[in-house]
Amino acid sequence: MASPHVFSRGGAERVRIDHGHGAQLVDVEGRSYLDAAGGAVVVGIGHGRTEVVEAAAAQASRVAYVHGSSFSSEVLEEYADTLAPLLPLDDPRIYPVSGGSEAVESALKMARAYHLARGEDRDVVIGRQGSYHGNTRGALSVSGRAGLRRPYLPWLTGFAHTSTPYEYRCPYPDTHPGGCAQRHAEALEQQIQELGPGRVAAFIAEPISGAGLGACVPPDDYWPAIAEVCRRHGVLVIADEVMTGFGRTGTWFASEHFGLRPDLLTAGKGTASGYWPLGLAVVSGPVHETLREGGFVHGFTYSHHVVGAATGLAVLRVLERERLVEASARQGERLHAALRRELEGVPGIGDVRGRGLLQGVELVADPETREPFEREERVIERVLEACREHDVLVYPGNGCADGRRGDLLLLGPPFVVTDGEVDRIAAGVA
Numbered sequence: 001m002a003s004p005h006v007f008s009r010g011g012a013e014r015v016r017i018d019h020g021h022g023a024q025l026v027d028v029e030g031r032s033y034l035d036a037a038g039g040a041v042v043v044g045i046g047h048g049r050t051e052v053v054e055a056a057a058a059q060a061s062r063v064a065y066v067h068g069s070s071f072s073s074e075v076l077e078e079y080a081d082t083l084a085p086l087l088p089l090d091d092p093r094i095y096p097v098s099g100g101s102e103a104v105e106s107a108l109k110m111a112r113a114y115h116l117a118r119g120e121d122r123d124v125v126i127g128r129q130g131s132y133h134g135n136t137r138g139a140l141s142v143s144g145r146a147g148l149r150r151p152y153l154p155w156l157t158g159f160a161h162t163s164t165p166y167e168y169r170c171p172y173p174d175t176h177p178g179g180c181a182q183r184h185a186e187a188l189e190q191q192i193q194e195l196g197p198g199r200v201a202a203f204i205a206e207p208i209s210g211a212g213l214g215a216c217v218p219p220d221d222y223w224p225a226i227a228e229v230c231r232r233h234g235v236l237v238i239a240d241e242v243m244t245g246f247g248r249t250g251t252w253f254a255s256e257h258f259g260l261r262p263d264l265l266t267a268g269k270g271t272a273s274g275y276w277p278l279g280l281a282v283v284s285g286p287v288h289e290t291l292r293e294g295g296f297v298h299g300f301t302y303s304h305h306v307v308g309a310a311t312g313l314a315v316l317r318v319l320e321r322e323r324l325v326e327a328s329a330r331q332g333e334r335l336h337a338a339l340r341r342e343l344e345g346v347p348g349i350g351d352v353r354g355r356g357l358l359q360g361v362e363l364v365a366d367p368e369t370r371e372p373f374e375r376e377e378r379v380i381e382r383v384l385e386a387c388r389e390h391d392v393l394v395y396p397g398n399g400c401a402d403g404r405r406g407d408l409l410l411l412g413p414p415f416v417v418t419d420g421e422v423d424r425i426a427a428g429v430a
């Protein structure tokens with residue numbers, strides 16, 4: 001019996017996990033599951049990495065905590081120096097926090113503070129329809145998921161949402177093949193104009209949308225067109241790489257696929273691969289300089305945590321030494337091909353998409369019309385249950401930009417997943 005004292009939102013009883021190794025999880029009864037979700041698209045280096053645990057423990061035994069506003073540490077500086085060359089920003093400066101939502105909150109404040117320091121009172125941040133950037137107030141404000149936002153709408157102000165590249169349900173179907181990037185850029189331009197020039201502080205989006213619409217890869221000319229509009233209007237670009245960062249899409253950061261050089265970047269999930277709740281807000285050197293000059297005041301008790309830095313550093317070392325970013329690219333191709341093969345002709349399959357080990361399967365009532373299932377059918381819950389019966393754990397996503405319906409499976413196994421495990425995931429989903 002599950003403890004009644006743990007806050008639970010109801011639904012199916014949760015599997016009690018005892019331990020894990022690589023891409024495998026074992027429950028308290030000794031049953032093994034294939035962790036095709038990486039928890040919540042978190043675990044990149046795999047479960048059971050004692051060297052990471054030892055690095056965290058060694059740091060905690062030296063000193064577990066110092067306040068980041070007054071003290072620094074060798075481990076934090078070494079972490080920043082090791083990470084900086086891997087980041088897709090010019091002269092990056094990292095601000096470690098405790099997770100993705102805190103990273104997004106920090107980036108939003110940094111964007112506004114940057115403009116204030118330059119004497120501009122820019123009060124709007126533009127996000128995208130169907131997106132997800134976190135559950136705190138600011139992060140939910142820039143998110144475009146209508147269902148999550150609705151109860152809190154009176155609290156969510158100062159934000160607008162523009163169109164999302166979503167090939168399977170493109171808002172500009174007449175442009176296909178190949179013309180939608182320009183239309184997305186025009187939509188953003190129009191929104192900036194309508195809000196009034198000089199009001200928009202930043203544009204935030206995932207380079208490849210993971211959390212929102214599920215592994216949607218934009219066309220190659222999308223990001224150059226969007227970045228050009230932003231630069232022309234002095235709008236900062238925030239790349240939310242909480243899900244896509246640290247190798248998940250087969251490059252260190254998904255921005256690299258498109259030559260995107262954001263002004264700010266957020267990370268979380270894969271940053272410490274689940275071994276510590278570590279998020280990052282990263283700013284480019286020029287943004288950092290302006291924030292410093294403006295006297296930017298910000299911070300959480302657990303910002304710049306030394307154990308977080310030790311854990312993040314140990315994770316980076318494993319990723320580099322075992323060439324796991326390349327593994328994510330390679331096994332991602334294998335998973336994509338296996339899913340296409342196994343799901344061919346299976347009823348209810350609409351789309352299989354993704355890059356690296358971030359893959360999405362959109363489920364639809366009618367593949368011809370692409371009509372989603374009705375919510376009452378609880379399709380995603382039933383599919384998760386069925387996958388679990390085949391000992392495969394997957395992550396539920398939310399397809400369909402209108403935010404009301406849409407069923408999506410997200411697959412994000414650890415990068416150490418073997419060929420055989422990849423094939424088992426695809427077979428388990430089918």
Ligand code: PMP
Nearest residue numbers: 099100101133134211242243268
């Ligand atoms: N941004 C993105 C793109 C995410 O995927 C998530 C988490 N799903 C968040 C932000 C929020 O991160 P957290 O849950 O760690 O607060």
